[in-house]
Amino acid sequence: MRIPYRPLAIGLVTLAFSALVLARAQAGDRHFFAPVTDPVVKEECGSCHLAFAPSMLPARSWQRMMGELDKHFGDNASLDPATAEKITSYLVANAGDAGGQRYSSKLLKGVASGATPQRITELPKWVSEHRKVPDWEWRHKEVRTKANCIACHTAAEQGYYEE
């Protein structure tokens, strides 16, 4: 009989960490992108990579992406139609251009009004924010890909993107 000590310990560390991040949030922060809170979206869009903040892309980008899940960056991320529809409404309602989003307009600056960018990492503003990140850092084995935000932004899951 194995007693799951380790998951417990990890749980406690995570808890302590979230408390820390929360404390910082209360202190006020400019680099905040509200993380996904919907459990279905978290599960379906957060298992292969971080569940990206919906406010990082405009609504029309999410609509296009959700219509092409069978060709999702080389992966087949297809979902049943009911789940897909539910996720689309969540992403669209919380998109960067959905209004009431205080910080995302910053990241969407420079995106043409009809364009439907599919990568956050190709947004002009994202590229310029990261232009000083050296080449070796992108190739570091803990990073692997630009889309692995959490490798550098350790609090990305909580919505914080500082260095």
Add this chain to the structure above:
Amino acid sequence: MKNMLVVTSGIVAMILSTATIAGPREDLLAQYAAAAKASGFSAARGQALHTQSFSGGKPDTPSCTTCHGKDTRGAGRALTGKTIEPVAVSVAPTRYTDPAKVEKWFKRNCTEVLGRECTPQEKGDWLTFVIGQ
């Protein structure tokens, strides 16, 4: 403290043993057995499937271990760098209890690795392997 641990582990053991009597995992295995018309599943075949390198799927994902790691009780890592919870039931007791989730990932991952869906026999073997890990 020691007593507490004994009591807690006793309770955990009780919960776990009831779960093995007729849980969703056993239902799933029964379904695969019926579909495969199999006389039984083999953890050894499951392990072979898990570690084998295939050439029919995507070049960057030749094997289940590419993402799930060689140690079934250790965390895996998706190509995007995201951590994946271990596949061994002994350390991840809630795994394989949602049949729709299991089916969804078998479909996705077998296509990635083997270039085709897994057969009910293969799914049953693989599940038997990780349940025993």
